[in-house]
Amino acid sequence: KNQVEQSPQSLIILEGKNCTLQCNYTVSPFSNLRWYKQDTGRGPVSLTIMTFSENTKSNGRYTATLDADTKQSSLHITASQLSDSASYICVVSALNFNKFYFGSGTKLNVKP
């Protein structure tokens, strides 16, 4: 069964600290993996996308990694800011099916 699991479910960190969010998946055949940021009351916005051959991708203070062998991905946030408070959703696409499997998200709260 194709599934995407994220951890932790929620996380509270102090402003300026780093954090890492995890995503494990069983989707096959694998096409690509995206991390989205969803602010409260908004639609998700893509942060990074990685295909099978990519194992790291950065977007400013966001760095995503992918281990296609173990089917794990992480999103590392460096020097967190209050505006990083949001839900982060991992989405895995299946090859040739145009289907997307959504994780349940990690709710990040950055406190001053």
Added chain:
Amino acid sequence: SAVISQKPSRDICQRGTSLTIQCQVDSQVTMMFWYRQQPGQSLTLIATANQGSEATYESGFVIDKFPISRPNLTFSTLTVSNMSPEDSSIYLCSGKDGQSYNEQFFGPGTRLTVL
């Protein structure tokens, strides 16, 4: 990148009524989708809106409850019919072009409360 707008942004409706949500994309997209997001949950795909033909519904969602139209490549509507409080949720429209690698853009969502 595509910009997606939705109307209304939120609504409060009475049980038994219906609400139609509009989704407008500022550029042509091959595929459009409708999702539901319960409070604190991730997104669940309702259906894929197909231009000029019936939408493709996911398991647990039916056309009588969620009729969808897509008259062209930039516009779609989702109707939530005969609403009950269990339909209270955020409904999101998304658009995507071409292959699975391409970006999937999301609208801001419509927050629906059914009393």
